[in-house]
Amino acid sequence: MKIHEYQARQLFREYGIPVPDDILCYTVEEVEAAAKKMNRMTVVKAQVLVGGRGKAGGVKLARTTEDAVSAAKQILGMDIKGCTVEKVLVADAVDIKKEYYVGLTIDRNTKSVLFMASAEGGVEIEEVAKVNPDAIHKIPIDPDLGMTDFMARKIAFKLFSDIAQVKQAADIFKKLYRIFMDTDASIVEINPLVVTNNDALSAIDGKMNFDDNALYRQAEIEKLNEPTEDEKKEIAAKASGLTYIRLDGNIGCMVNGAGLAMATMDVIKHFGGSPANFLDIGGSSNPQKVIDAMNLLMSDKNVKVIMINIFGGITRCDDVAKGLVTALDQLNVKIPIVIRLSGTNAEEGLKIIKAKNLPTVNSLSEAAQKAISLVN
Amino acid sequence: MKIHEYQARQLFREYGIPVPDDILCYTVEEVEAAAKKMNRMTVVKAQVLVGGRGKAGGVKLARTTEDAVSAAKQILGMDIKGCTVEKVLVADAVDIKKEYYVGLTIDRNTKSVLFMASAEGGVEIEEVAKVNPDAIHKIPIDPDLGMTDFMARKIAFKLFSDIAQVKQAADIFKKLYRIFMDTDASIVEINPLVVTNNDALSAIDGKMNFDDNALYRQAEIEKLNEPTEDEKKEIAAKASGLTYIRLDGNIGCMVNGAGLAMATMDVIKHFGGSPANFLDIGGSSNPQKVIDAMNLLMSDKNVKVIMINIFGGITRCDDVAKGLVTALDQLNVKIPIVIRLSGTNAEEGLKIIKAKNLPTVNSLSEAAQKAISLVN
């Protein structure tokens, strides 16, 4: 789960990390009032859950209220990577002496929380990672110790030499780690963390993602969720035990297991087709799940053919076949379906499918090729 | 630092540990009102910071308000091991099916927090430790894990077999560990933890001691301190950099270093004398400290002679001697003093002392024998 910049800034504030003042606005009028109230140079920032809004023109500096209004008119309603900007943040534009990057994420290799810090802030850290990886300090945090005073200081000394700034930075690092742990985050970033003209540190942009598996114990964080339309669909699917991600293609896929679902997409692509989605129906052969999955696939108008790929493991293929038949009886599916069943009790399953005159194929490759041919 | 039972019960409640209702009372009238208000069988319990109040008659069951009043009359003002009872707790007397002991303390050997649990509760755990040590389960808690669910359950299964009680107990154990860690405790005990007639668990007595070294970060706990007269003296001494403990004898001791101070007391006792106190003046030769120490010694009317034993280490004996001379110049000390200086610059120190016609001796044994002879 992701949250907006304005929400991350608010969390930072609650933990005592210095963040410039800001006001969230939904309309040009609100922006005008906010700019007047702040009465100093501001920056008007699109609040969207995708990256690259700066390049897209979603962040504008405003010296006057008029500037802010003009910026708001341009930004509100603008489309950034498929997201419509519905709100902007009017934030105090602090004077910046130097920009830094700090972030926390999970490190698979050390199996710990990784603290990242760089004196090359304000730009996309992915770029820094590619061009100058040594400019990013990466420090795994021992889970038994957490972010100790000395470690926060040690990292701070990698970015700052002035002891007053080292102390400020160390304090921010400790708080950032606490936010990460307290909220079950998966990513926390301040980019940039800046030194202002009066030598104070300030977090002028924030990003936070959270571990979906831990949301059950993070009620306050879950409340911050503002899903996009596509994400709402994904969340509804999750509630039915389905993992669904919408893509751009036209072959609707229904698969059991995440790895197999990805491999299915890959095979479709390999033969020149284009998957409309990732859909993992999980391990159960409950007919309702199959019905929900079919409804989900058909709700996407781009879908021209449905390809079902089930590998019977603990889930028996004959059970899945029964569920599928029940589902199809209840639904009015007008587009072609390609079904591939294999693994445990595949023969029995195929018998049931064939009895309903549904088309089956023998291999994944054949299924993909058949589906592609049916699209055209 | 120790706190009273009523304070421990309050802390337990704040953490969600079930504790019977109670009302703290300072007078017989308050007890009468409390007993009326509670309107059920109560137990009237002396609130003193020493153990063994039950044996001393400081805990009485009261079936009626009259019983409670009569108990309060007996208990309030009573002397328990030198402590005058100034307040009593009127507590709901729950029906007890069975009594258990649980406690947490620091284990020097495993260098961790030790959880102790026993099905032999309600009696002095020191007795159980002597008579039937196997009846006490001792489980060191891994500091990196804390009190995990499984460990709390594992300990609970050692005392209970009914799963509902196991769950209640595990919940209490986890909370008890949190109290210990959150408050920098050195001892936390529930004795007894009882199963009531309706099979619920309840903490009907509580004991808590705290790590004095950590009080600087435990402001809320420090507020609970209700020192006795002797302890007030000890605390005042501490503020002057002195560690002072009053004893029953008549030879006032002033020593630098805790181990040497104990050894000094031991040597006095060895030769048949009786130390009036433990007094460690620490490592500094600051004259003010020596003055404070002398004042402290003389405030004890039992003190008949003062024995000063200084071993110059980093602290030079001549510095100490100068401090001592300055102190004695400012004070009107009418009782005899025996001074022993050794270690770094002892000779120079002794010269200064002798110049003031103060009596010195050459060895610890001699000092003790001289002091004892001066008492009689």
Next chain:
Amino acid sequence: MSILINKNTKVLVQGITGRDGSFHTGKMVDYGTNIVAGVSPGKAGQSVHNVPVFNTVADAVAATGADTSVIFIPAPYAADAILEAAEGGIKLVVCISEGVPTLDMVKATAYLKKKGVQLIGANCPGLITPGESMIGILPVDIFKKGNVGLISRSGTLTYLMVSLLSQYDLGQSTCVGIGGDPVAGLYFQELLQLYQDDPQTEAIVLIGEIGGDAEERAAQYIKKHVTKPVVAFIAGQTAPAGKRMGHAGAIISSGSGTAAEKIAAFEAVGVPVARLPIDIPLLIKKALNK
């Protein structure tokens, strides 16, 4: 020979009285896995598929000498169950539970490292040494005893691969599903080492997927330490960036962890990468000159 488990492995089932635990215990017992005990607090004295149940792992280990545990416990309590296993004397823990919070696993894996306990999973289908022992939820019928070692981040994709191998008469020494979570137990490197040292294993199939850089690291490890033939498959070649593809670990971020990078890393060290699942048995046959 095999790796990690064999017919002598004494298995304990944590959560044995639950719906999944009980069902899969039956499957494991049927396969011949040496299931010696189950744990379910408050259910001591009962039995499930003739397996005795204990209140705690410590009790079960003391009574039965169990050395390996498999966990069927709801995600919020799964990490605690892993800790209980390690503290209770278990040496290999297999955690099937899906959806365990990542920070729980960070804490658990640190403790296991300290205790010298091995972990497979969480969010994994388990492992099998065909004909000897299956621990987890693997569909046993598709497996065949043989000389191919398999390591996979996926579940059903693994089953597909194994059934293809078995169809081509390429039996397996041991197959391990390591799970798809960001923080998990034994990973490619450790398992490659075990297969390299296992006399029975003649070739290794590695099934990776997008996210992280474990495959890139595995490639480097193979280059330095593995002399047996390895063939690979990477799922998620067409996955979009930034999206979580079912497995929490399968998220492409910070411009790394793409399938293309992983495929390139393997091919750079001479590990052929199958483009289609069906290529896997063919590549293995070729590697073994069969």
Next chain:
Amino acid sequence: MSILINKNTKVLVQGITGRDGSFHTGKMVDYGTNIVAGVSPGKAGQSVHNVPVFNTVADAVAATGADTSVIFIPAPYAADAILEAAEGGIKLVVCISEGVPTLDMVKATAYLKKKGVQLIGANCPGLITPGESMIGILPVDIFKKGNVGLISRSGTLTYLMVSLLSQYDLGQSTCVGIGGDPVAGLYFQELLQLYQDDPQTEAIVLIGEIGGDAEERAAQYIKKHVTKPVVAFIAGQTAPAGKRMGHAGAIISSGSGTAAEKIAAFEAVGVPVARLPIDIPLLIKKALNK
């Protein structure tokens, strides 16, 4: 030979710019201790008694190869300094600071164990190998090179004992003040073992005090593993129960940890216990047939 430290030990001083740190650094340098670096955040580039100062332990270790650290840091920050030393590559940490919260030490000692780092203290006067290296705040003039190893929970009492030993021409191999806190680093058992294995040490003086059961455990250890003569002294024979005698560890509770019990434990295993400090050199002379 000696134990733990010698003239090659490269010492780092944490808190070198503080009042105590600076003062005692001077004393150590004067004695000939090989002080190679100091740490004081924000003071890198300065020097104290010609010892270069660094911002972090890691920087200091990287620049100087320091292997041992001595800590003069106020109690609230001392445990963090111990952790920094261990994380920074130091192998022996000597913590002088007094008043460190016990739970801080519980956390720190667990980490040091994991890292394989040794600790002396906290709340200790340090240690000395006479003529080679003194690390801490010991008054060096009273020590004399020789063959008696000494371990003590106390400070000034140790000085008294050492000066008595030196007066009787009983020099010392190494003297270690282990500190009086409830949770501390190396204790009697570990040090007895080191002395037993040290060719230079011919006899051992153990100075205990009331509280805990370390002396009782030491007695058992001596019985099993120590062949060299050991003599003991126990401070606090007349201490009242339940009171903290200066050292946080010196509290008698739960009916154990009394001087009488400790003395009995030693005498039961043939370790003579001095009733007066002056008896210590006499007992050693007797043990060594001098």
